[in-house]
Amino acid sequence: MRDPKFEQEVQRKMHDLEFVPSESVWAGIQRGIVPRERRRVAAILWWLFPGMVLLAGGIVMYRHSASTGVVTSAAPVHGGSDAAGSSGSSGGSGAAGSGKTDGGMAEAVGGSARGNKVDGSVAGSKVATRAVGGVMARSGGKDQLTNRTGVESTADGVANVVANVAVDGSMDGSSEGMVAAKRGSVLRFHPGLIGGLAARAGVRAPGFVLRPVNPAVTGIRQPRHPWLVGFNFGGGGSSIYSAAGNALVSLSSYNNNVAASSYSYNNTSQPPRVNTTAFALSASGSKRNATGVKVDYSYWAGIYGEKSLSARLSVDIGLNLHYYSVLLQTANPVSPYPPTSASLFVNSAVTYSLNSSAANSANSGQSYVNSYYFLELPLTVQWKLNHSRSLPVYWRGGAVFSYLMSSNGLYYDASSGTYKSDNGAVRRPQAGVNSGLMVGLPVRGVQIQAGPEIQYALSSMLTNGSGGGHMMYGGMRVALMR
């Protein structure tokens, strides 16, 4: 810079230049800080509501899964099926089969596996309750410790919630309940996030007293790349892939034993075909085999949060409820051979459907839709491929951790020649990968992305056996973000 007298003089005079700003400027500054706070509150509400809906839906379905699991017959109840088969009608299966089927169910419930499942579901509900309690406790902890948001917690209500969870856990007697209670009590003393956010959102939780929050206080420290939240949903088709071609085939030694004992016990009047019946079914011209696993529709919805790491790279984490279904088709017609219809036992509704179908169309194949409800936690990296602002293209890929909430899946046990609906045979926690190509659509006010996406479960569907396959999904994804 030239630094002669002229520049020095101008510089000196201009540094002395002052004006008195109008009062509206300060008011505008305060307003300028507040809207970001409001946007954050709106984003939290945007996140909380669908999150609660998803959580509630998951709990309901999980409980539903536990209750229907008792009805479902896990063991190949040949005795009951013989009786039903001899009756030969749907009414017969409902009436005549009921006695022995109940016996089979009672046996199943009394069995260790089924009993554990029921306990597990109850404990699961406790865990869910604990989670809510834990969240509330965490919020109390933050408010007590920092008092930054101006929220004051009496914490008694929180303590009561935690105590209730603890009592429930101990009454239930399950270790999960106790652990949950312990976790809840521990979390109580740790600063949490959700409570503070809920308080900012104006949500009044039990046991909390809200005080006015100075908007200028919270608007100063802002992350450079804040988390953004949005909805996403999608739909497409799902199937189960198995390289060995034996998807949904279970070869459980436990089931074999049960099948053998059950058969020998319930069929004392039948010829001694113990240990040979199952193989006879599968070997005698492949009278039934789970050869057809076809694509059926699938859809999902959820919420996600996204954080930009740079101009082109971002990460997001979501919570989705995903419905998968596959169409299961028996390759050969259901044989009227007595043990054959007996092997189709699932629950009462499915039994009726399949048996009546078998009775009405003895020479046609049967189909059944296996449905699965998964709660998914996708962790995804998104990379912007181009520099276009009007039509950006993104590649996204990452991992998906999911948990089976509910299923009515029907599986073929090649060893016993039976189909069965047994949630215990399914691996509930799953891990997979996903990838997709998204296009940002130029809509003012809302960021919209849409594009194809595929997902593949790395873990096998069934907990034991040589089959099981891997869940696959392909479809369109639409993401909305404010």
Add this chain to the structure above:
Amino acid sequence: MDHHQLVNDCLRGDAVAQRQLYNEFAGSMLGVCYRYTKSLPDAEDVLQEGFIMVFRNLHQFSFSGELGGWIRRIMVNTAINYLKKNSRYQTDLLFTEGGLHPVSDDDPEVTLSTKELAELIRQLPPGYQTIFNLHAIEGYSHVEIGRILGIKEGTSRSQYARARALLITWINKVSGANKNETTYARPKV
């Protein structure tokens, strides 16, 4: 006033401290904004945006320099962004690739008052006005100005020379000390 304490109070969310910081710097910063804009309402808009940026980024202030200088840089950047975004200034901010225009050797004494001088600077076309402010008053080099405004260094030099010459003419006219008879026409941008 201990600025260190004031900043810490602001970071703790003390609304009184925030207002105090604003009161201390708002007047002079409005002067900065005034030099870059064409009207006082525009200057107040810039001041408002600038202080919002100040409060949001106050945690980045490292106390290694003057707080006033740090706020001033934010105001200048905010003002330039305002000019770039505001359509009223955009046409005049299209800097022409003028030929080399040597800086006049005139080095007159500025006898005008502060506000009179500020008014004359504001009368410059926005392109000239911005470059003059950045170079003569804020002390940015032409390389830095070129980087800030997205123009070549030579363009910045040329524009500054024209702005300086024009301003000197106007100063001389206003102060009645028009010693040299060179007639400067308002350069076409």
